[in-house]
Amino acid sequence: MSLPINEGISKYISKGRISFSMPGHKGNGVIDGKNLFKFDVTELDDTDNLLSPQSYIKESQNKLCNVYGTVSSHYLLGGSTSGIYSMISLVACEGDKIIVDRFCHKSVINAIILRGAVPVYIMPEYNYQFGFTGGILSAEVESAAESNPDAKAVIITSPTYYGTASDIVSIAKTVHKAGMLLLVDEAHGAHFHIADDFPDSAVKCGADMCVQSVHKTMGAFSGGALLHINTDKFASWQIEEVLSMYHTSSPSYAALCVLEAAVLNFAELKKRYIPILREIDKCRALVNAEAKAYWVGEELLGGCAIHSMDKTRIVINFSKLPITGYAVADILRKKYKIEVEMADERNIVCIATAYNSTSDIKALAKAVLAITKKMPIKTNKTDDFKLCSPRIVTNPRKACLSPCETVDMADAVGRIARTIVCKYPPGVPLLVPGEEICTDHIRLITDTLDMGGTITGIEDNYSINVLK
Numbered sequence: 466m467s468l469p470i471n472e473g474i475s476k477y478i479s480k481g482r483i484s485f486s487m488p489g490h491k492g493n494g495v496i497d498g499k500n501l502f503k504f505d506v507t508e509l510d511d512t513d514n515l516l517s518p519q520s521y522i523k524e525s526q527n528k529l530c531n532v533y534g535t536v537s538s539h540y541l542l543g544g545s546t547s548g549i550y551s552m553i554s555l556v557a558c559e560g561d562k563i564i565v566d567r568f569c570h571k572s573v574i575n576a577i578i579l580r581g582a583v584p585v586y587i588m589p590e591y592n593y594q595f596g597f598t599g600g601i602l603s604a605e606v607e608s609a610a611e612s613n614p615d616a617k618a619v620i621i622t623s624p625t626y627y628g629t630a631s632d633i634v635s636i637a638k639t640v641h642k643a644g645m646l647l648l649v650d651e652a653h654g655a656h657f658h659i660a661d662d663f664p665d666s667a668v669k670c671g672a673d674m675c676v677q678s679v680h681k682t683m684g685a686f687s688g689g690a691l692l693h694i695n696t697d698k699f700a701s702w703q704i705e706e707v708l709s710m711y712h713t714s715s716p717s718y719a720a721l722c723v724l725e726a727a728v729l730n731f732a733e734l735k736k737r738y739i740p741i742l743r744e745i746d747k748c749r750a751l752v753n754a755e756a757k758a759y760w761v762g763e764e765l766l767g768g769c770a771i772h773s774m775d776k777t778r779i780v781i782n783f784s785k786l787p788i789t790g791y792a793v794a795d796i797l798r799k800k801y802k803i804e805v806e807m808a809d810e811r812n813i814v815c816i817a818t819a820y821n822s823t824s825d826i827k828a829l830a831k832a833v834l835a836i837t838k839k840m841p842i843k844t845n846k847t848d849d850f851k852l853c854s855p856r857i858v859t860n861p862r863k864a865c866l867s868p869c870e871t872v873d874m875a876d877a878v879g880r881i882a883r884t885i886v887c888k889y890p891p892g893v894p895l896l897v898p899g900e901e902i903c904t905d906h907i908r909l910i911t912d913t914l915d916m917g918g919t920i921t922g923i924e925d926n927y928s929i930n931v932l933k
């Protein structure tokens with residue numbers, strides 16, 4: 466009997482690529498020769514219960530509180546997704562308003578749909594030249610809070626997929642002054658407490674709750690994440706209740722053991738980051754000296770509400786050259802055996818972690834220089850990136866519960882979206898259920914597909930679900 470998944474993944478592994486994608490362990494995590502099957506136990510008298518911890522899981526989570534300085538911290542095996550569902554369930558019931566960064570991950574929208582909450586969108590600042598989001602201005606949050614004093618909470622994404630972080634200290638003050646809670650999707654910042662070079666972590670800056678995907682930037686198995694609670698507003702039974710709503714009742718203790726080691730053995734990572742960060746600085750200077758591609762860095766600080774940046778999120782911009790980020794990613798994969806995390810029209814995004822080596826970073830820089838060396842600089846100026854502003858017609862949950870039909874993309878303009886449509890990655894919705902579809906959406910979807918990107922939420926690449 467053939468095992469198509471096993472065979473497919475084995476074939477992929479045998480290619481031996483340099484990984485700048487998730488998971489953060491890059492296949493280099495060490496498990497001390499343990500047979501992980503032996504660790505895959507269930508909830509027994511002697512093995513504690515992740516969803517109602519009493520003994521050593523509780524002890525380990527208490528250690529997390531000390532490391533992160535939180536009221537409580539919780540291991541998640543369903544990714545930041547399960548933590549986002551839990552945070553939103555704690556703050557919002559049916560009909561409750563929640564102020565939401567519209568460039569959030571789709572899990573935030575799914576949580577809002579599940580709870581029947583009413584989103585009030587705020588827009589992050591956008592760098593139209595490079596084509597990615599910066600941070601969120603505290604003034605934007607303040608104005609939304611003033612217009613919606615009945616909102617229960619504000620949820621923002623910081624850092625973004627592109628490694629840009631907002632001024633959370635200032636946003637937290639604004640949110641608390643309005644009597645609301647601040648939730649931060651810090652899925653891409655699980656490593657922030659490890660080195661001084663990184664942005665401050667959300668809980669340190671005053672967020673009431675945040676989630677972190679340990680599998681994205683540290684050494685957990687995929688799905689390993691943390692939920693941090695930094696307020697005493699919720700009783701432990703309420704937290705346990707929401708966590709168990711979104712978790713399997715059979716969590717993998719083998720994955721839990723790896724997750725614990727990934728976050729609590731961080732002293733070793735601190736050491737490993739030193740040469741990595743040094744190499745990133747060196748390679749960035751090398752690539753930028755050539756001045757064709759631009760390895761994004763501190764020059765962007767202060768603009769577009771970017772308060773701080775994660776150096777390990779390597780974003781290289783190709784706006785000046787007649788090539789897309791998608792094409793560069795393709796060449797890197799095929800010719801240089803380098804796997805990036807994500808590409809878009811103008812950039813490639815690479816995740817470097819403590820499990821990469823300095824030679825990985827050197828190889829990336831060398832390959833980018835080789836790819837761009839003979840390329841002519843574009844003579845015509847690249848148009849500024851265009852965004853579609855959302856036009857909300859119906860509440861997302863109501864839209865999801867309404868009768869729908871599938872129509873050809875060309876006939877979808879003016880109709881109301883039924884399904885979340887995203888570029889994936891990063892999974893930021895282009896369309897949220899209940900929003901009107903306009904020509905710009907269709908252009909963005911078709912352009913992305915033409916350039917080799919992936920869009921989720923459409924059928925066979927040319928039809929889309931709309932309300933009847």
Ligand SMILES: Cc1ncc(COP(=O)(O)O)c(C=O)c1O
Nearest residue numbers: 543544545546570650652678690
């Ligand atoms: C900003 C952001 N938030 C949340 C998530 C979901 O994280 P997870 O995959 O850990 O569930 C992602 C996933 O890519 C993300 O990019």
